Structures are given as C-alpha cells and as structure tokens.
Amino acid sequence: MAPLKLGMVGGGQGAFIGGVHRIAARLDGCFDLVAGAFASDPARAHASAAALGIAAERSYDDYRAMALAEAARPDGIDAVAIVTPNHLHGPIAKAFLAQGIHVICDKPMTATLEQAEALMQAAKASTASFFLTHNYTGYPMIRQARQMVTDGALGDIRIVQADYLQDWLSDAPAADNKQAAWRTDPAQSGGGAIGDIGTHAYNLACFVTGLRTRSLSASLRSHVAGRAVDDDARVTLQFEGGARGHIWASQVAVGNENNLTLAVYGTKASLRWVQEDPNVLWLSELGEAPRKITRGGHAAHPAAAAVTRIPAGHPEGYLEAFATLYREAADAILAPDTLTPSSALIGISQGLDGVRFVDACQRSSNDGAAWIVLE
C-alpha cells in the first residue's frame, strides 16, 4: 500500500511536538510528509522545509494558502498534521476541513470552548475526518486495560485515579524557553497544567473506563510568581452510574518527568498502569496475588496484540504509541467503512469533551471548587 501524503502546519525548527508527529507518521510507513507551513515566519518556514526535504513549491508560509494549493493539486495531501500552539488549532483545522483534507491535530483540540464548538460544526460540515492525538491511548497496555473493563474483568468500577506529574515548570522558565512561553500564555494555550496534561489524564481515564462525566469540582493553583495559568490542578469527577474519578495534574511536582499513571478500582479487580513503564499492566483480582501483564507476554489480550510490533521484553515506547494513532488514522482514511463503534480512534467528539472539561474545571475553580454539571 502506498503511503498517504501528509502535510504539516507548525513544527518548524525549534519546535518540539512536530518532530514527534513526523516520526510517528513515518514509523509504520503510512504517511509521507510532502508539504508544510512549518512556521509563521517565512524564512524559518522555508528553512525548516528544506531541512526536512520538502520540495520548495510545497513549502508555504500561510496555512490558508497551503490548504487551497494542496486541494488543487492532483497529488495534493490527503491529510494535514496540526502541531501549533493550541489557539491556532481551530482556524487551521477549519481551513483544511473546508477543502476536504483530513486533519490530525495535537491536543487539546482548541484553546477555548467557543473555538471547539465552532470546529465541531466545521467538522460536521466536512467530508473529511478529524483525528486528535491523545497519544497515550495508543499504548498496547492501555488498549488491554480498556478491553478488560469492557469485558467486565473489573466488575463495577468504583474509583478512577489518573495523575500526570511533571516538574519542568517548578521555577519560572528561562526567557528563551519557547515551549514554556506559549504553554504559560493563556491566550495561546487556553490553560496551564489542566489543558496541557490534565486533558491527557482525563481522556485516558474516560478512554479506558468508558465512563461519562456527570459533574466535576476542580481546584487550579499556580505556584510560581507571575505565572498567568495554573500549574497544579486537582479535579474530582462524578461519573454517571456512581463511580468517582480523581485527577491530579501538576507541573511543579519536583522529581517527576512525565509520570502519568492510571489506576482503576472495581468491585472485582483493579488495574494499574504507569506511562514511564508502559509495557506493563498490573492486574489485581480481589483475593488473588497481583499479576504483571506485559505487552506481548503470556497474558496479553488481542486488543493489545493488535497494536504491538515486537515481542515481549523488547520495550515499545512513546513514539510507537503515537505511531499507532497515525496508523489507525490512515486505516480509517483508506477504509472508513470498516470503523466500528468500538474503534479506539479519538476524534472531534472527544476533543470537544476535553475542552469542555478544561472549561468546566476553570469555572469550578473560579467559583471555589463548586460542582459543575457537564452536559
């Protein structure tokens, strides 16, 4: 199967997540990167394109021009990856969706709820698909956890705990730290820890358990003088059906790199997973000795095997999980009819859920951790 043709907006020199998307797109051979608007500054955009081996005529300095030009080419891109700061996701995605070009967008979907709702409308009006890269859902053991919950292995779920701890914003960042600059600017990011990593934790909790949130109460704090966004967030979730969820997202938890953990406690069993050791899933059945389930190992589920590339004991990591999302997006683009209701793909609906989550957390926190009902 020939690879699909991919464009990219953002991700020029000095950016972070663009490089990750490029590896992920390439890893399974599903996409060739052939066009891009890698930066808003034309010089940097074209220099980035050249370094990436993009033909000069397909290096754009404006995403709108890119959407039009690529749609007009017979060999135009099938999909575009959007890896800009959050506040640009919406307008860019709309421009490509309007041309029938599929969108693969980094998270959170938008910086504001208004943007998210507008994008939802645009997606509904488009023939193209929208994919959101909540990349942790690509880990094989997360797929296994999700399937085990679906299969009833945990009984009724009582408690979900999802923590995402970092420490890179424990101090005021250096002035030239581009990543820190836009992520701590509410106009560009839409939020701090709650948007940047809290949405990952929330998405993961919902992805694995299938639970829907009825209401939430949140407390967002900022620990560093002059910081305009939260850097530490606590959220309590009341799920439909009675289970409770708890999220802790922090960027000031000294000693943590990307310590994302998920624990799900049911009446019959619990599961525990740690992103920094992602090839392992701990299963504790009530009254039994805990078991260490490994990716590719003897207790691996077909749902995990389907997204596993290499044998047990040879670790797959973050890039492989990310690449799984690209592969599944490619599969969906090529054969949309084969998508089932149980598909693991994350799209516009989950993207809107995530932005609603951030919005509700901010409103709750501003109102003394008041309970906010989600629709």
Place this chain on the structure above:
Amino acid sequence: MAPLKLGMVGGGQGAFIGGVHRIAARLDGCFDLVAGAFASDPARAHASAAALGIAAERSYDDYRAMALAEAARPDGIDAVAIVTPNHLHGPIAKAFLAQGIHVICDKPMTATLEQAEALMQAAKASTASFFLTHNYTGYPMIRQARQMVTDGALGDIRIVQADYLQDWLSDAPAADNKQAAWRTDPAQSGGGAIGDIGTHAYNLACFVTGLRTRSLSASLRSHVAGRAVDDDARVTLQFEGGARGHIWASQVAVGNENNLTLAVYGTKASLRWVQEDPNVLWLSELGEAPRKITRGGHAAHPAAAAVTRIPAGHPEGYLEAFATLYREAADAILAPDTLTPSSALIGISQGLDGVRFVDACQRSSNDGAAWIVLE
C-alpha cells in the same frame, strides 16, 4: 537498666493489635508485660493472661480494678498499653492516668471529639504521660524526612500527598471477622477508613512537614451495601502558610495491602516514601537525578541513625518502627526532663488533632465537602 513494668488492656486471644504491642514493647527490652485485663469476658481474659505467662493475681477482668490494684502494689505497673476498640480508649486511659500510671494508647485516640476533649483534660490533671502509637512515625526514613524538611532541604513546601490504601473491606466481611466488626461499627470505631487509616496518613503528613492545618474539605464514601461507616475518604487540607495537602484513605482499593505513601513537594526538592518498602527514602532535588537514600546507608541522617538497629541492606520493618515508639516512651518515662521540643513523641496533643481531623472530615462530608476551619 531494668525494664519498665507494663500492663495491657485489651489484646486477648483473637485480637490483632495487642500482639503487635507486646512484641514492640519487648523488642528493645524496655518493658516487661506483667499485668493485664485482656478481655471483657473473664474467662477469655484469664485464659489470655495464662497463655502470656502473666501471674494469675495480675490478670484482671475489669480495667478499673486493674488500675486501682496496680497503683496500690509496690511492684505495680509503670505504664499501661490500651489496645481495645476506639470507644473504650478514653475511659480506660482516664482510669490509669487518674492513678498516675502512664498510658500508651493505640490510635485514633478516641471515637468521638467529646471523648478526646475529656481525655485531654484528664491528661492535664495527671502526673502521668500519655503516648499515642502513630507507629509509622517510628520508621527511620520518616525521621530523616522530617529532619530534612526542618533543615530546609525541600525549600518551601507546596504540596503534601499522603495515601493509605487497603482492600480488605472491598466486600462485606465474613460474619466472624472480629476486626471488621468493630471497625465498621461507628459506635465502637467513631469512623471508618477516615479514623482507622486516614488518621495515620494525616498524622504522618503533619509529623514530617510540621505544617498546621487551617481548614479542610472532605468527601467520605461507602461502597459496600449496608456498611455504616466510610470505606473511602478524600480530604483536601489547607495548611497555614499556603501549602496544600491531600489525603486518600481507602479500604476498597483492590490490590493494596497497607499501601501508605507520603510525598512532599517543595520549591527545591521532593521526598517520597512508601511504607511497604520502608527502608528507602527517595530524594529528588530540582535539576538533579533522584537519589535513593537507604536506612543505614551512606546518606542516612543522624535522625534516622538514632532509631536504626541494624546495618543497611538488612530490612527493618513495622515491628521495629513500633518498638521505637515504645523505647522512646520508656526513655521519656525514665528521664522526662531530657525531652526536647523537637521530640518525636506523639502524645495527647496530636491525639486530639487526629480526632478533630476525623470530626471535621465527617462534618465537611455531611455538608457536601464544605470547607471546615480547624482551630
């Protein structure tokens, strides 16, 4: 130095914590158990005494009689260990304090705040001392953590997370489970997970950080049909000075035995400790690789060494930590003048704090997790 003479109330055949106290009292040779009222049922009391090698004349079936008789003997007990259900702690302690006999009491101090305040008054009126066995404070690495906080190694504390997870009450317990019976009877226990293990987590957080609680918000839940007490508790603490604390105590977290963990995050460093692996303290200084500090090892602090018995790599456990409290109580009884303000001993004041904590959590939870100001 001859051992002190110890009596015990509770802890007869079929009990749990009494045996722990007996080993702890004996381990360092500081106490000889010579008298007891081991059960309210006379036959079981005397059978227990005989099995423990207690002289028949010093086996009592009533703690009031025991307090009077032992106080009258020239070789009467120096101290009494109280290991009954919680609602009896207060009256028993008062009976012995009234006779000038020192009290070593299991936690929580009482089942109700009213009992706690009455006991506080009795303790003030007595010449004898009151010791509360928040035994986790006896672990060497907890002593090191506390000293490091005091020494400023963490900078200003921002966040304290103390979790105590168990799973033994995930289902309705068997009818003949004595431990479960009284611990889930609010009249005897005063509370569920919040009193039984939440107080440990709370005490530990305060012991290590030295922080005082200004206010708290709590949510107590019960997951098993027919259970009259909470089995899962979440508490947010607002400390004086601005730090936040978070406690999670659960007895329905399948896969956990006695998973008590403490993490303290400061501006300069964090500490992390896990009770099930108690000989290790993790130190992460901002911008440095994390370090594994071991009991007796190269980075052990004198505060840890002072309560360490054997070299690094030979684990000390729960009983040794418990025994440290008995040894320190003996030292205090024998030389009360040597006690310093920085003593690690837990007494009536911390006991009252613990019961106030439980009371405030219950009131908060009953009022929709409202914020309750502690005095």
Place this chain on the structure above:
Amino acid sequence: MAPLKLGMVGGGQGAFIGGVHRIAARLDGCFDLVAGAFASDPARAHASAAALGIAAERSYDDYRAMALAEAARPDGIDAVAIVTPNHLHGPIAKAFLAQGIHVICDKPMTATLEQAEALMQAAKASTASFFLTHNYTGYPMIRQARQMVTDGALGDIRIVQADYLQDWLSDAPAADNKQAAWRTDPAQSGGGAIGDIGTHAYNLACFVTGLRTRSLSASLRSHVAGRAVDDDARVTLQFEGGARGHIWASQVAVGNENNLTLAVYGTKASLRWVQEDPNVLWLSELGEAPRKITRGGHAAHPAAAAVTRIPAGHPEGYLEAFATLYREAADAILAPDTLTPSSALIGISQGLDGVRFVDACQRSSNDGAAWIVLE
C-alpha cells in the same frame, strides 16, 4: 510458657551480631538473657554485662568457667548463643555441649574443616542440641519457596542462582574497623567473602531446593592490595540429579548493601526472591503472567504463615526472620520429640556442609577452579 534462660559468648560493646542475637532471642519472648562472657577482656566483658542488666555473678570473663558455673547452677542457662569470630565457635560450642547446654551458634560453624569435624563429634556425644543461625532461612517467603519446590510447583529444577553482593570492603577498611579486621584475617575468619556471605548463599540455595551438591568449581579473588582473604567469589555447583547452581558472593560490588538474591528455575516455573525486599516472592509459571506473592497475602502458603507475625503489607524484616530461628530452637529444646524430618531447623549437619563448601571452594580456586567432588 516461661522463657528459656539464655547465655551469650561474645557480643560485647563494639560488636555487631551480638546485638542482633539479643533482639532475636527476645522478640518472641522465648529467651531471657541471664548470663554472658561478652568479651575476652574482663573489663569490657563486665561493662557489657552491666549495660545489659546481667547480674554481676553471671558475668564471666572466660567461657570455660561460664559453661561449668552455669551447668552447676540450679537456674543455669538452657542455651548459649555464640557470637564470636569464627575460629572460636568450635572450642566454645564444645565447652557448652560437654555440659549439656544447648548451643545457638552464628555462621559459618567454624573457621576450618578440622574444627568443624571435631565439633560434629562433640555434638554427637552431647545430649544437647546445636543450632546454626543461617538466619535468611527464617524469612517467610523463603519457607514458602522451599515448600513450593517440595510440592513440585517448579517441576524439575534446572538452574539455581544465589548471589550475595555487598560493597563495604571495596576499599581497604579503616584501621579501627573491628568487623573488617577479624573478617579479613584468615586465622579468625577462615575465609573472606566465601565464608562470610558465600555460606549464606549456599545454605539458602540448598535449603530452598533440597538439592545435594556433588561437586563444585570455584574462583576466589581479592581486589584490594594487602588483603589476605577473598573478597569476590564465584562458584559453580553440580547438584546430584543434574541441576546446576551458581553462587556469586562479593564484598566489592559497589552500590550493594546486603543484596542477597535467590532465583530457582525449573521446568514448570521459577521463583525469585530478594532479601532487601523480603516480603515478596515472585512466581513465574511457564506461559503465565508472573505473580507477586506477598507475606501474609492471598497466595501465602501455610509454611509461610507459620512464621508470619503481622498482616500483609506491614513489612517484617531481618530481625523477625532471625527471631524465627530462636523461636524454633526454643520449641525444639522444649519438645524435641515434635521435630519432624521436614523441620526447617539448621544444625550441625548443615554447619558441616557449609564449612566443607568453603574448604572445597578454597581448594578448587587454588587449583585453577578445578572440579572438587564433595562427599
């Protein structure tokens, strides 16, 4: 049951293992220490005795005198603990055995094979029993491992790996390090790492598997200039029946405290245990996810439960395991008829095995790692 009366030879001020034996003897209330010859220097012996609360008349400066005097007293000691340097174990043990006093002796049994064989004769001629404190055999999960091997849970054993790694002799020790002084003096110790810790690893491998050694090949090395004994030892064991064993004992493995590990691989399953985390036993059945068996936990075997004091998740450590040996010795002294062939007690026979092991390793190593047949 009244405690047995215990004497001690060695273990005075400045010693290490004597204090461990005293705690172990006391922990379960099975022994009262009432007499001792705590040092060869009279002043230090009596000062030590006084500090331990021993009556002056039962503080001896000569073990021979002690054996005679205690045997003559109506309230004389039932047993003596020998905690001297290795070369004194034999003569001291013989003196007490000759008086019908039970002996509890630290390992290795003697410094030379000649001493061991002489002691074996003395033990056969005595009415008293001889117990050797290979204390790691007292850990509950080691008892479980042994029982699982016996029950066939592992199938046929193929490979046994026992490592004991320390680093405290990585450099030449300080001149005033008493422990290092005698342990690196071949006349007092009989050997270096191979005798001090290699015998523990060997004993543990044999204890758990029940295998008998047919022959061995050893390489002993010394890494520090001027050191007269080995500090790093590798031994290959050929067991009867075809299984192979491998032992690595090192005192120069930087970063290790008391890292004793045992792994047993069979045709059907393997077990893995780590002394520094002793409450866990890892079971891997072929084709199954590994299971974490915990002391006191859901998969704990009665053989482990029999030597378990407190519930799962509250760690027991080195002193508890050591105390189990004292308790079992007390039981055996009080009711020798109840001892079964499957008793876990370590005695003269295993002591002789251990000294033969050291002797064979030294001969093999001196002969270029030649294979030595054990009888």
Place this chain on the structure above:
Amino acid sequence: MAPLKLGMVGGGQGAFIGGVHRIAARLDGCFDLVAGAFASDPARAHASAAALGIAAERSYDDYRAMALAEAARPDGIDAVAIVTPNHLHGPIAKAFLAQGIHVICDKPMTATLEQAEALMQAAKASTASFFLTHNYTGYPMIRQARQMVTDGALGDIRIVQADYLQDWLSDAPAADNKQAAWRTDPAQSGGGAIGDIGTHAYNLACFVTGLRTRSLSASLRSHVAGRAVDDDARVTLQFEGGARGHIWASQVAVGNENNLTLAVYGTKASLRWVQEDPNVLWLSELGEAPRKITRGGHAAHPAAAAVTRIPAGHPEGYLEAFATLYREAADAILAPDTLTPSSALIGISQGLDGVRFVDACQRSSNDGAAWIVLE
C-alpha cells in the same frame, strides 16, 4: 537530505527481524526500502515485496541477481540489510560488498569462524562498509555508560556482569515455529543461546567497558531433550588488565522475556542497566546514595543526548535504539570522513570478535570449560 536507498535480503512474510529492520531504517527517515530478495521461495519473495510496496522489477528471488542488478541501476540501492538465518550472512554480504554496496547485517555476523574470516577479507577488499546491528548499543543510556567508563567515573573496572535471560525455549518448540527451527539448527545458526543472545551480552560488555578479552572459560548446556544446540551458557572472561567478566545467556530461564542486564563494578563506582527498563541508568558511587539517571533527564550525558529523540519521561525503546544504528550507518555512508576513532559504530571487527567468542566458548565447553586464549 534525501533518504538513502535500501535493499533487503530475507525478512519476508513470517519472518521476525526483517520487520524490525524496516521500521528502524524508516524511523529517522534515513532510508527508503526500494528493493529486496525477501525469501528464497520466489512466490513468497514476490508476495512479500508486493505487500511492502516494492516495485515488481526490484523484487528478486536470488540475492546474487539482486546485487548485480542493483549495482547496474543508476538508481540502485546504496545499502542492503541482511536479515536471513546466520549461515547465509557471509555469502550474501560478500555478494553485495563485491559490488560496492554497503551492508547492514544482523548478528551474529556468521555461523562459523571460517565464514567470519572470509567475510573479513571480503570487507577489506571492498570500497563499501559493513555494519553489524548489535542494536542494544544504540540505547542512549548505554552510550552514557560507555562514556562514563571512558571518562574514568568508575575508576578501574573490576567486574563486568552481563546476563541475557529468556524463556521462550524452555520447552521443545512447536513444529511450525520458524524462528525456533532455524535458531536451534546448528547448521543455520552456528550455535544456540551463546550465538543468539550471548553475543549480544558479550558485545555490550565490551562496548561499554572498552575492555579486550584475553581468555575465556565457558560451559554450554542444553536442557531440552533432542535439542542440538545450547540453551544455557555461562562464560567467564579474563580481560586484559585484570578485570573479570561473567556472561549468562539462557533461553530456559522461566519468567524472563528479554532480560538483558549489564552491571559494571569499578573501584570508584558501579553502573547498572536493564534492557527492559532502558531509559534508566543506575549510578552508585562508593560512599554515596545511588542515583537514578534517566534518558533526557538532569544527569544525562551529551553522549546520550546525541541519540535521544524525545524528552525525559517519555520512554524510547528497542526500535529507537535500533534506528540509531541505521541513522549512524547512514551518516557514515554519507560522510565517511567524519567518523572518529570513538565512533559507536559496530562493524566487521566487532563482528569477527563475536564469532570468535562463540567459537572459543564452544571449544572451551567441549573441553570441560578449559581456558581458551583469544588472539
């Protein structure tokens, strides 16, 4: 930079390592796979090529024809990846080297020493380069370990322990297990565990320490009835300069997946690394608390950073390490002059070392673990 053009021999449908090489070649965008002789059976070869999107004219059923045809094309391949059973490596490599086509070959280099020496001659006579995929050398923390040894952080090395434990051959494999079939056929593999995984452990030990082997003693065993090759190997290495190395490679160690570990003990410090948790390197300096060094973390060395793609806490795994070898091969092909003596590239010389190692181990084991001097 345009990708280099890659061909492949072997790796058709049903194979294992071919797919790994394809992902590794593609991950960093350094190679495009454009030609192949994917199987000796023409139908399977062409079906595999079609599935991989290879143009029909560049799908070959004979590697000799492929070498000639590709060399003759103006757009012929720059390099070929050889992923066949071991006994074919030599002839295939020679065919491509003779045409000036670079070779990237799976390990071990050949099945016999004779083949290895012939290949060495062919490589010397060629203008093209030969690269051997000892992929574990691509892990960032292995690069850091190597640099730390070079920098003297460990002092003088005393002991190297490299273990590679698997369990997939604990039983006789199923008849249709292709991987097991050729790997346990000495004619195709040249050896069992010693060649398949022992060479990895040996290479890694030498790569990190820079030590050269003077002599070795080996014991190879086979535990499964009817197996013609070893499945468990123990090797002792005498390095030049006095250090000792120990290798344990097993395919019958139940409970192990790909448990490759390396520990290096020096006079000043030790390092420990575990392949199944590859983003961590443990550093223990004598007299200091151990430190956990993470890929991308605060103590990461530039040597690690140079082969790191994503930030700390987002795990990179086996495929990334493998891809690093492909990227470095591409760099060397494109700019051979920039290669320095400290290059991490593994080539013909290390390949010959590996086959000599296997040969010496087999001779030693056949001669009762006799010491064999390596040249």
